[in-house]
Amino acid sequence: MLCSALRRLRPSTCILASTRHLTHMGPVETTIRTKLAQALKPEHLEVMNESHMHAVPAGSESHFRVLVVSPQFEGLSLLQRHRLVNEALREELSTCVHALAIQAKTPQQWSSNPSLAKSPPCLGGSKHDNTMTEKLKAGRD
Amino acid sequence: MNSVIRSAARCLRASAWQYRPAQNNGELLSGRARLMCSSSAVLKTLEEIVKKDKVVVFMKGTPAQPMCGFSNAVVQILRMHGVDGYASYNVLDDQDIRQGIKTLSNWPTIPQVFFNGEFVGGCDILLQMHQSGDLVEELQKLGIRSALLDQEKESK
Numbered sequence: 431m432l433c434s435a436l437r438r439l440r441p442s443t444c445i446l447a448s449t450r451h452l453t454h455m456g457p458v459e460t461t462i463r464t465k466l467a468q469a470l471k472p473e474h475l476e477v478m479n480e481s482h483m484h485a486v487p488a489g490s491e492s493h494f495r496v497l498v499v500s501p502q503f504e505g506l507s508l509l510q511r512h513r514l515v516n517e518a519l520r521e522e523l524s525t526c527v528h529a530l531a532i533q534a535k536t537p538q539q540w541s542s543n544p545s546l547a548k549s550p551p552c553l554g555g556s557k558h559d560n561t562m563t564e565k566l567k568a569g570r571d
Numbered sequence: 572m573n574s575v576i577r578s579a580a581r582c583l584r585a586s587a588w589q590y591r592p593a594q595n596n597g598e599l600l601s602g603r604a605r606l607m608c609s610s611s612a613v614l615k616t617l618e619e620i621v622k623k624d625k626v627v628v629f630m631k632g633t634p635a636q637p638m639c640g641f642s643n644a645v646v647q648i649l650r651m652h653g654v655d656g657y658a659s660y661n662v663l664d665d666q667d668i669r670q671g672i673k674t675l676s677n678w679p680t681i682p683q684v685f686f687n688g689e690f691v692g693g694c695d696i697l698l699q700m701h702q703s704g705d706l707v708e709e710l711q712k713l714g715i716r717s718a719l720l721d722q723e724k725e726s727k
Binding site (some may be wrong): 550 | 632638643699700
């Protein structure tokens with residue numbers, strides 16, 4: 431009932447839009463949402479914890495996909511847009527977040543093509559990555 | 572300091588961590604000397620590496636055996652465009668390189684793609700460039716004709 435009510439809200443209430451994650455939102459996801467909202471004032475924001483798709487323990491917050499729709503991206507190249515997102519999440523990316531997939535669109539681009547990209551299947555790279563233990567620990571601390 | 576620079580140069584020549592798709596056995600060249608140098612020497616070496624070839628990819632695994640879905644996506648996109656003569660470096664083999672390239676490009680994740688020494692982006696950006704048609708144009712600027720152009724020609 432809460433989800434259907436929130437779905438009727440305008441897109442500007444972007445943080446609440448992805449309510450399906452609210453009950454399962456970990457601290458890292460919460461921080462990511464907050465920081466992106468503050469830095470980029472998005473009209474639409476999706477933050478997806480994709481750690482379960484990768485070779486990391488259940489409950490990890492190490493792999494994320496974000497979709498940010500913001501007028502601040504007008505006139506910026508893809509690289510410049512992604513750098514803004516990276517900058518907003520600099521601390522997380524230097525500690526617990528191991529992978530961050532980004533879609534950065536202007537409001538016009540989003541309205542003409544409101545589609546979410548999908549991450550490619552994991553090839554188990556984290557299993558062979560000796561820095562993962564530290565990153566996963568950083569996410570838990 | 573001289574020994575550090577000599578070591579860096581030795582590693583550059585040895586290409587200890589480099590994979591080239593043209594190699595017969597598809598294996599990484601054996602690591603003769605790990606790059607145990609100061610970070611500035613690593614950065615200098617990386618600056619030379621990214622300019623040595625038109626297309627340079629820092630990835631997890633090798634084009635023959637990617638170890639990460641995002642790195643694999645970059646490999647597949649380049650393959651689709653018929654780009655096969657690119658230089659690829661497996662960051663899982665060398666933490667100095669892995670950290671160094673992130674510092675050089677000021678980009679926190681792998682894979683990383685360079686065109687003519689200039690950082691282009693990671694998997695997401697390359698994918699979007701491919702989908703928008705921009706990748707064909709950028710390859711053309713490098714003097715590389717995308718295989719997709721020939722496919723289009725055949726189908727018309």
